[in-house]
Amino acid sequence: MKREMDTCDKRMETIVITASFYDDIHKFVSSVGWDLIFGLNLLLRKPDGAWDPSNAEELMKYTVQSGYKMGGWELGNEPNNYGRKFGCKVGARQLVKDFHTLNSLLGEYPQFDDTEVLGPSVTQLSTDDYFQRFVNAGGGEVVTALTYHQYYEDGSVAKLEDFYNPYILNILYRQIQKGMNLTRAAGTKAKLWLGETSSAWRSGAPGLSDRYVAAFMWLDKLGMSARDGFNAVVRQSFYGGNYSLLDNETCAPNPDYWLTVLFKLLVGNKVLRVISPDSLGKIRAYAHCAETRKSGYPEGSVTVYVMNIDQSPVTIELPDFARNSPLHVYNMLPADDDLLSKFVLLNGKKLQMEDDKTIPNLLRPVKTTRTVLIPALSYSFIVVPDARLHCCM
Incomplete structure (x- = not known):
């Protein structure tokens, strides 16, 4: 030895x-x-x-x-x-x-x-x-x-x-x-x-x-x-x-x-468990019970975050929830459509400090239902506020 x-x-x-x-x-x-x-x-x-x-x-x-x-x-x-x-x-x-x-x-x-x-x-x-x-x-x-x-x-x-x-x-x-x-x-x-x-x-x-x-x-x-x-x-x-x-x-x-x-x-x-996709390819998805204390979302809410590392946009569906369930989408893209940008857009708005001590309000989602479009080479957070998932209550 x-x-x-x-x-x-x-x-x-x-x-x-x-x-x-x-x-x-x-x-x-x-x-x-x-x-x-x-x-x-x-x-x-x-x-x-x-x-x-x-x-x-x-x-x-x-x-x-x-x-x-x-x-x-x-x-x-x-x-x-x-x-x-x-x-x-x-x-x-x-x-x-x-x-x-x-x-x-x-x-x-x-x-x-x-x-x-x-x-x-x-x-x-x-x-x-x-x-x-x-x-x-x-x-x-x-x-x-x-x-x-x-x-x-x-x-x-x-x-x-x-x-x-x-x-x-x-x-x-x-x-x-x-x-x-x-x-x-x-x-x-x-x-x-x-x-x-x-x-x-x-x-x-x-x-x-x-x-x-x-x-x-x-x-x-x-x-x-x-x-x-x-x-x-x-x-x-x-x-x-x-x-x-x-x-x-x-x-x-x-x-x-x-x-x-x-x-x-x-x-x-x-x-939470995500069955599809498998998160080892070009579309990767993860899900958690939503953070409710900091976000203000109700207990039972779910947050899904999706990465699209493909060169084409993809459409995401959440079949486990009702078709008319509201979906709150937070999509993040690079400024000027440049992957090397030092600035990021949240739902189209450039994120910057308001002053030396104040960050902007990030809780401004785009609200939709049914499906969510994830642009090429981008990532999104999707919150389901009325999921009422028992394990998240």
Whole structure:
């Protein structure tokens, strides 16, 4: 049996997060209603190779003393790449032991009883078997959610047509199934998260990952991961890199920002089954109980979102509902009919901030019945307000 090495050669650059910067993080997170998950430094090691939790303990004490709330803790980031990046190796079995140490530390603070514990946060599952070794060593018992990262391709070589190529989009499907199979085989009941994800690695594809065309990868990922049992998807990134939701120079919203906001307004957590199409071809559809608190739609409403990555328009019917059921349609197209546009049209209206703090009202659907036309290379949200679906009540 190959022995896992747990060594570091101390060639890493030291980066210090000050107390004032940590305060600013919490101030921002609290002001926008987010939950903070903090990534702890796994590369702080003892002479015997075990994780040194002293720095984490200092941080936790400060967090409690400051009255800050935490959404969760992550230990390490992409540990399967440590050897290549840092000349440091932390084996999967050792990482499980390190999580035991983390859990013991968290147990000293009742304030953290309900926080998430995330790991191993490896790179793509196709890279190596680190995730499998972590799970087989009991990793599913030391975390609340098993995490891995997912990107479709290398941002330095990505092409426009890749962003709506069914074969490339289906890379996610294969990786989801692999993750599900590995956890089932190990008998763990831990949740699965995409702990970091976007369109392309190397900070995204320049001129592509921040344009309208990137929405196909993002929306398909949200739908497919929810349908196949993933509890959370962590987007990379809000700011910074070519895949950011906000423009790096102006902070103006990129197209994926508007998609994300509309998704949050219309799509609830409960996933419904879509029989046709199969969502692996050029017409992809997903359905959820509608989000009612943010949208104002009545309980029992249903939201269906459809991607048409074909070159021709398609007509969508919802045969499970009455023929005269009102349908509220939110269609999103690129400005100037350009897939590389940094602006998106919602039912023909260009989406822009009204001022530095105010987003426009997105809940202005086109109302119709029976069928919905989805233009070529576009996506739509369709809400059925009077569906009165019992499981959504």
